[in-house]
Amino acid sequence: MSKNVEHSRQSAPSESSVAALSNRYTYNKFGSRKRLSDRLTVAPSGETLKDEVGSSSETRSPSENRKKVAFKEERPSVFVKDLDYNNHYIHTGQSPVSQIRNIKNPIEGYPKLNKLHTLKKAQVVKHSTKPYGVRIRSDRIIPTINSWIEQYSLKFDVIMIGALIENQFILPLLQSIPIHKLCSKPGFLFIWATTQKISELTVLLNNENFNKKFRRSEELIFLPVDKTSPYYPADKGDGSLLQKQQWHCWMCITGTVRRSTDNHLIHCNVDTDLQIESPNDTRKNAVPDSMYRVAENFSNSNRRLHIVPSKTGYDMPIRLREGWVIMGPDVILNNFHPAAYIKDLSTSSLLQYKTYANGLNSVSNAQYLVPQTDEIEDLRPKSPTIAGKKLQSQL
Incomplete structure (x- = not known):
């Protein structure tokens, strides 16, 4: 019993890593921005890891949970919505020229x-x-x-x-x-x-x-x-x-x-x-x-x-x-x-x-x-x- 508890504590990410993730953003293909902490809910061992943006959830092993968290930490999204005026024009029809501030x-x-x-x-x-x-x-x-x-x-x-x-x-x-x-x-x-x-x-x-x-x-x-x-x-x-x-x-x-x-x-x-x-x-x-x-x-x-x-x-x-x-x-x-x-x-x-x-x-x-x-x-x-x-x- 004690070994299982110790193993679950090791598999769960620390509070500092979750806090670091909370300051990052992720983007979907339409350019919508959402905090990574809202998108990713890290669960303890043996429970379901839920993606609030997605429509499905999967049960993953502790090693898979660690891989997912590590992947998000090492490869943050580099897509910046504020610079994607082509995508903005496709969805709204508003010319990029109108976005010039001066x-x-x-x-x-x-x-x-x-x-x-x-x-x-x-x-x-x-x-x-x-x-x-x-x-x-x-x-x-x-x-x-x-x-x-x-x-x-x-x-x-x-x-x-x-x-x-x-x-x-x-x-x-x-x-x-x-x-x-x-x-x-x-x-x-x-x-x-x-x-x-x-x-x-x-x-x-x-x-x-x-x-x-x-x-x-x-x-x-x-x-x-x-x-x-x-x-x-x-x-x-x-x-x-x-x-x-x-x-x-x-x-x-x-x-x-x-x-x-x-x-x-x-x-x-x-x-x-x-x-x-x-x-x-x-x-x-x-x-x-x-x-x-x-x-x-x-x-x-x-x-x-x-x-x-x-x-x-x-x-x-x-x-x-x-x-x-x-x-x-x-x-x-x-x-x-x-x-x-x-x-x-x-x-x-x-x-x-x-x-x-x-x-x-x-x-x-x-x-x-x-x-x-x-x-x-x-x-x-x-x-x-x-x-x-x-x-x-x-x-």
Whole structure:
């Protein structure tokens, strides 16, 4: 009798081992979490070992009980529910994008970057022109641009083409734009397309009108929060299990621009390449404000043109923006004139001219820039400098 009692005491786990198990969790295949102490009830020798989560119970020998406890102690579950957003989407239909915590303020917790954004925004607004709109039919966009070039030698430093509307990618019209004459050198091109239109965008950028003048530099991504968003691309019904909800904005550069020497033209690393729809943007707009800000923060040039090739409809209006000339069929305000625009630029921008070998300046090659302060330059993230080159530059 005493031997049986002593054997049962040895087979039963100690209180410390049970307490250690009580602080661990186990997960089922659906991601539900339960304490291991609730799931596993360790019984003394000869009694039933019950699994409260399971539907069946078995009578095991003391040696099998020890093996089960040892197995749970040595191999705890490594599945973490909070990171399994794919499983969460399958069961709830809620997009993983909505689980990102800092959508409202992506730079929350970064005081230095937050101050930089505040200073940049104030500087851009201070030196912006008034909002200009060009209300025009789609078939009149190309002739109007040609008249600007021929009569006023008008150029723009930042050109954005397209909006977050399915019917904006009009390949014949885009191929006809005299982009090499309209864009200054150096200059920057932002062009929109959905995931379904990437192949057409590649064809466009490889044709003669773009390929010899522009090189693709960056690809920006915009993500709507969920299917209720006005920016969510229409479902094409291609039968794919994966939903293509991204918008792509390819940035192309013409001319030579270097990060280390051309900080009067560009400011890199101020924004990320991924932008997510913010709940703070309550006003509907064909292009989110965040994508306008990316272009403004990156390029310090003040001549900005946005071409919206076709109608957007009443549900997605084209709102004018300070510092931009926006042209399209659904632009409400039609107040643009090249001569008045050039005069406005001259008063709001810092003018720099390209000097030729004979010492003369050309008005047509003037650079209209947003001046930057020393505080902005100190806060701005900069690319790392190689020690040898840095020492050589100081000498």
